[in-house]
Every structure is written in C-alpha cells, then in structure tokens.
Amino acid sequence: NAGVMQNPRHLVRRRGQEARLRCSPMKGHSHVYWYRQLPEEGLKFMVYLQKENIIDESGMPKERFSAEFPKEGPSILRIQQVVRGDSAAYFCASSPQRGPEQFFGPGTRLTVL
Amino acid sequence: KNEVEQSPQNLTAQEGEFITINCSYSVGISALHWLQQHPGGGIVSLFMLSSGKKKHGRLIATINIQEKHSSLHITASHPRDYAVYICAVPGRGGSQGNLIFGKGTKLSVKP
Numbered sequence: 721n722a723g724v725m726q727n728p729r730h731l732v733r734r735r736g737q738e739a740r741l742r743c744s745p746m747k748g749h750s751h752v753y754w755y756r757q758l759p760e761e762g763l764k765f766m767v768y769l770q771k772e773n774i775i776d777e778s779g780m781p782k783e784r785f786s787a788e789f790p791k792e793g794p795s796i797l798r799i800q801q802v803v804r805g806d807s808a809a810y811f812c813a814s815s816p817q818r819g820p821e822q823f824f825g826p827g828t829r830l831t832v833l
Numbered sequence: 834k835n836e837v838e839q840s841p842q843n844l845t846a847q848e849g850e851f852i853t854i855n856c857s858y859s860v861g862i863s864a865l866h867w868l869q870q871h872p873g874g875g876i877v878s879l880f881m882l883s884s885g886k887k888k889h890g891r892l893i894a895t896i897n898i899q900e901k902h903s904s905l906h907i908t909a910s911h912p913r914d915y916a917v918y919i920c921a922v923p924g925r926g927g928s929q930g931n932l933i934f935g936k937g938t939k940l941s942v943k944p
Contacts, residue, residue: 753932762919778931821881827874
C-alpha cells in the first residue's frame with residue numbers, strides 16, 4: 721500500500737506563471753488536506769477536501785489559489801500568477817475518514833523566481 | 834481556535850541523554866499528533882494519542898487531557914534523532930480534520 725504521493729517534488733516557476741501541485745492519497749482514503757510551510761515558519765492549514773467537495777477552505781488565500789479533488793484522479797492545488805511569496809513547501813495529507821489521523825506526503829517545494 | 838505552544842524552540846543534547854519536548858494547547862481536543870520533520874523536509878507521523886501514554890522504540894509520548902499538555906520524550910538520544918519535532922492538534926471544534934501546528938522544536942544531538 722503506497723503512501724501519500726505528491727508530484728512534482730520540486731517545482732520552479734517564474735512570477736506570473738501557474739503552478740499545479742498534485743496529491744494522490746493513500747488507497748482507500750477519501751479525505752485530503754493541504755498545508756503550506758513558508759520558509760522558517762510552521763505548517764499552516766490551507767484546505768480540506770473530500771471527493772468532489774471542498775469541506776473547509778478557511779486557510780486558503782482569497783485570490784489566485786484553488787483546490788479540487790475530483791471523483792477520479794489526484795487532488796490538485798492550483799496557484800495562478802505566482803509571486804515570490806508563494807515560494808514554500810506544500811504538503812498534503814490524507815485520511816480514511818474525517819478526523820485527526822492523517823498521513824503526510826513528502827511535499828512539493830515550490831520556488832518562484 | 835486552538836493555540837499550540839511548544840518548548841523549547843531549540844534543543845541540543847549530548848548523545849545518550851534523555852530529552853523532553855513539551856506541547857500545550859488551549860482548547861479541548863480529541864487527539865494530538867507528534868510529527869517529525871527530517872532535515873530534507875519530509876514529515877513522518879510519530880504518534881497520535883488521545884489519552885495516557887504511547888511508546889515506540891526510544892520514543893515515548895504522554896498526554897494529560899485535563900491539563901491540555903503533552904510531552905514527547907526520547908530516551909538515549911542519538912545524532913540520527915536530528916530533526917524538528919512538531920506537535921499538532923485538530924482545528925475548529927477539537928474534532929475536525931484540519932490540524933493546527935506548533936512551531937516545532939529543533940533537536941540536535943552531539944556525538
């Protein structure tokens with residue numbers, strides 16, 4: 721049973737480009753969480769999704785950020801028109817049901833030039 | 834909203850020492866996580882506990898629900914324990930899925 725997978729592991733974008741980060745949850749897990757870790761800062765919750773539904777997006781920036789978890793395929797965190805301040809490590813986690821037990825992916829490190 | 838405080842922020846130990854990292858939170862919870870973030874950035878879940886004590890190898894985690902406090906102990910610390918140790922609790926309502934994280938404790942162990 722493979723763990724949570726994220727790709728790419730490293731992503732470099734120039735200012736103004738779009739970044740797409742993918743997260744494949746563990747088999748049998750239908751809940752996905754995205755977290756962001758800015759340089760030298762702690763992890764912060766961004767969004768919680770269940771298949772085809774956004775449950776809680778209270779941590780998402782109001783503009784340029786969106787997330788989805790379609791019926792088929794990975795969860796996608798999309799950042800439009802990236803700025804240097806978006807440079808961070810983005811982690812996703814998954815769980816089989818709603819609740820605190822989560823399994824983390826290896827993260828995607830986004831660098832905006 | 835839950836607030837999470839960890840101490841110390843940085844910890845340097847001599848190999849073989851018993852070390853303790855503390856975590857306090859402000860709102861009642863259903864469970865608490867201890868996570869380990871490696872120097873390369875990857876995150877590993879060490880424990881999830883809702884009461885009492887759990888042990889895995891040289892790692893021991895305890896929680897006191899009444900006092901809203903948890904500790905992570907490493908017995909016989911080793912240089913390979915070098916990592917940031919993070920405590921996390923559920924967000925709103927104490928039982929929701931999204932987590933709130935402490936700022937982490939950076940542990941270095943000298944040989």
